[in-house]
Amino acid sequence: MNYSSMMLEVAVVVLGLGLLLADLWTPIEKKRNLGYGAAIALALVLIWSFQWKPVEDSLQSMYVLDGLALFFKRLFLVSAIVVLIMSVEFAARMEAGISEFYALILFALAGMMFSASANDFSLLFVSVELITVTFYVLTSFQRNRLASLEAGVKYLIFGALSSAFMVYGIALVFGTAGKMNFAGIAAMAPQLAGNKIFLLGILLILVGLGFKIAAFPVQMWAPDVYQGSPTPATAFLAVGSKAAGFVLLLRVLFTAVPEVAAHWTTLLIVISIITVLYGNLCALPQRNLKRLLGYSSIANAGYLLMGVAALNDSGKSAILYYLGGYVFTLLAAFTVICVVMREVEGEDISALAGLNQRSPLLAAALSMSMVSLAGLPPLAGFFGKFLLLKAVTEQGPVNSAYYWLAAVLVIGAVISLYYYLGVVRAIYWSKNPPKATSICVSWPVQIALYGCIIGMLYLGLFPNRVVESANRAVAALERPGPMTAVAHASGESR
Amino acid sequence: MDVTLEHYLVVSGVLFSLGLLGVIMRRNLLVIYMCLELMLNAANLALVAMSRYNGNLDGQIMVFFIITVAAAEVAVGLALIVALYRRRQTAHVEDLTSLKS
Numbered sequence: 001m002n003y004s005s006m007m008l009e010v011a012v013v014v015l016g017l018g019l020l021l022a023d024l025w026t027p028i029e030k031k032r033n034l035g036y037g038a039a040i041a042l043a044l045v046l047i048w049s050f051q052w053k054p055v056e057d058s059l060q061s062m063y064v065l066d067g068l069a070l071f072f073k074r075l076f077l078v079s080a081i082v083v084l085i086m087s088v089e090f091a092a093r094m095e096a097g098i099s100e101f102y103a104l105i106l107f108a109l110a111g112m113m114f115s116a117s118a119n120d121f122s123l124l125f126v127s128v129e130l131i132t133v134t135f136y137v138l139t140s141f142q143r144n145r146l147a148s149l150e151a152g153v154k155y156l157i158f159g160a161l162s163s164a165f166m167v168y169g170i171a172l173v174f175g176t177a178g179k180m181n182f183a184g185i186a187a188m189a190p191q192l193a194g195n196k197i198f199l200l201g202i203l204l205i206l207v208g209l210g211f212k213i214a215a216f217p218v219q220m221w222a223p224d225v226y227q228g229s230p231t232p233a234t235a236f237l238a239v240g241s242k243a244a245g246f247v248l249l250l251r252v253l254f255t256a257v258p259e260v261a262a263h264w265t266t267l268l269i270v271i272s273i274i275t276v277l278y279g280n281l282c283a284l285p286q287r288n289l290k291r292l293l294g295y296s297s298i299a300n301a302g303y304l305l306m307g308v309a310a311l312n313d314s315g316k317s318a319i320l321y322y323l324g325g326y327v328f329t330l331l332a333a334f335t336v337i338c339v340v341m342r343e344v345e346g347e348d349i350s351a352l353a354g355l356n357q358r359s360p361l362l363a364a365a366l367s368m369s370m371v372s373l374a375g376l377p378p379l380a381g382f383f384g385k386f387l388l389l390k391a392v393t394e395q396g397p398v399n400s401a402y403y404w405l406a407a408v409l410v411i412g413a414v415i416s417l418y419y420y421l422g423v424v425r426a427i428y429w430s431k432n433p434p435k436a437t438s439i440c441v442s443w444p445v446q447i448a449l450y451g452c453i454i455g456m457l458y459l460g461l462f463p464n465r466v467v468e469s470a471n472r473a474v475a476a477l478e479r480p481g482p483m484t485a486v487a488h489a490s491g492e493s494r
Numbered sequence: 495m496d497v498t499l500e501h502y503l504v505v506s507g508v509l510f511s512l513g514l515l516g517v518i519m520r521r522n523l524l525v526i527y528m529c530l531e532l533m534l535n536a537a538n539l540a541l542v543a544m545s546r547y548n549g550n551l552d553g554q555i556m557v558f559f560i561i562t563v564a565a566a567e568v569a570v571g572l573a574l575i576v577a578l579y580r581r582r583q584t585a586h587v588e589d590l591t592s593l594k595s
Binding site: 055121122125127129132136137140143144146147149150151152153154156160161163164165167168170171172174176178179180223224228229 | 517527544545594
């Protein structure tokens with residue numbers, strides 16, 4: 001294997017270890033500033049990642065560096081930078097070990113970047129576990145807060161259960177196909193498509209990945225964990241962990257077992273419909289902002305699954321575009337929550353009253369992200385939903401169930417208007433806002449917020465460039481590799 | 495009597511189901527955690543048996559990964575359960591109710 005293609009991940013891991021070492025020589029009062037250093041270093045890695053070109057001929061190896069992998073690696077780097085800035089803001093609320101918090105974010109980031117390149121079930125398993133195990137610690141990092149501990153334990157039990165399912169699924173798939181490599185399994189898949197044990201294995205693996213994205217039968221953890229975790233950990237969980245789940249889902253379904261994905265259209269459609277309706281309906285009565293975003297993240301997983309269920313290239317590139325917009329939107333929302341809820345314990349929506357007088361920037365950023373999540377033009381969320389709708393209706397003539405899917409997407413978006421705009425109303429039109437004490441927003445947070453706002457506006461107003469790069473990235477999934485072609489030929493000659 | 499692949503797979507399936515049953519039915523966090531480890535080991539057994547059957551070492555390498563990851567998971571998980579116990583003096587799932595809407 002060619003290790004030089006892994007230099008981006010190596011850089012992130014080395015940065016994390018270096019951070020732990022630097023912690024030893026940093027005086028206590030300066031420790032929180034290590035986060036800024038890590039964010040700057042990650043920004044350099046992000047700039048470096050644009051020097052990389054997709055490598056085309058590595059399909060048989062465990063690790064691929066195609067356009068899809070690079071797209072997601074950049075997404076993860078952007079989110080980690082903002083999350084680090086957010087954690088510096090959060091440092092005062094953790095009693096000790098803020099450098100470990102930064103280092104764990106970097107290790108989780110390395111896991112996500114590996115998962116973007118996984119082309120083999122063993123790398124898939126190890127990278128997913130690297131993400132999950134670091135998140136056990138991140139979610140329960142405020143050890144003196146019961147809510148955080150409880151969130152950590154719930155994430156631990158559900159996470160360990162879903163990884164047990166995934167491992168058993170991998171064992172069954174390996175047993176029937178005799179291979180771990182996605183391309184190798186794709187070559188065997190036509191013979192295996194009717195094998196019940198193989199299908200059970202794929203189903204168990206999908207359960208494990210469904211846990212990461214919080215899709216319907218395995219979504220119960222999301223609201224509790226989102227609510228209890230420290231806000232930066234919640235943000236990274238909502239953005240990075242979900243995107244990692246989706247890149248793995250795309251790779252497993254469309255590189256390893258495209259035949260099975262085509263057979264299971266009905267299952268995918270039903271799951272995405274239930275996920276969207278469940279997330280949106282349960283979000284309606286919520287008063288806790290983080291819990292509300294937890295349910296909204298379930299609903300968004302449902303929208304993204306619609307792109308998977310559409311089984312066409314426009315659906316896949318819509319997923320990439322939607323996730324790009326989602327990253328900026330959610331990071332803006334969580335950054336504002338992190339700053340505003342400094343004084344309030346409950347994260348109740350009423351704490352936002354009069355925010356536009358206390359800090360116009362925070363109010364604007366939060367309401368823009370809510371508008372974008374609700375899918376109103378001209379922000380990123382609108383165009384993402386539009387692309388998904390287009391991809392789903394394109395498939396309508398093939399199977400009329402897709403029209404139902406499109407209808408559910410629209411219904412879900414209409415339901416979600418109520419609770420997203422409820423947050424905006426709390427910011428600007430509260431009945432009796434408390435007396436206005438202005439919130440001081442540090443300049444790195446300002447930069448992060450302006451960056452997120454620009455990202456939302458840019459993706460919403462000028463989507464062409466991102467859509468084009470998403471199309472190019474998705475093309476990598478369908479490329480018939482040399483190994484697949486050879487295996488097909490030998491299968492026919494027999 | 496020859497011990498064939500089926501025997502190993504049946505044992506691993508039984509182990510997996512026992513683990514899953516335990517996770518669903520038991521109320522003590524530590525017991526739930528033990529049942530989760532049982533499920534992982536069921537997968538290990540299946541992987542080793544199938545690796546031997548296929549004549550392909552990939553499965554056994556995977557088992558090493560799983561053992562390593564499970565060790566890390568146990569280290570973190572037990573620390574978490576102990577921290578929760580110190581705070582609440584309980585390790586029962588019914589008592590985890592502070593997060594509600």
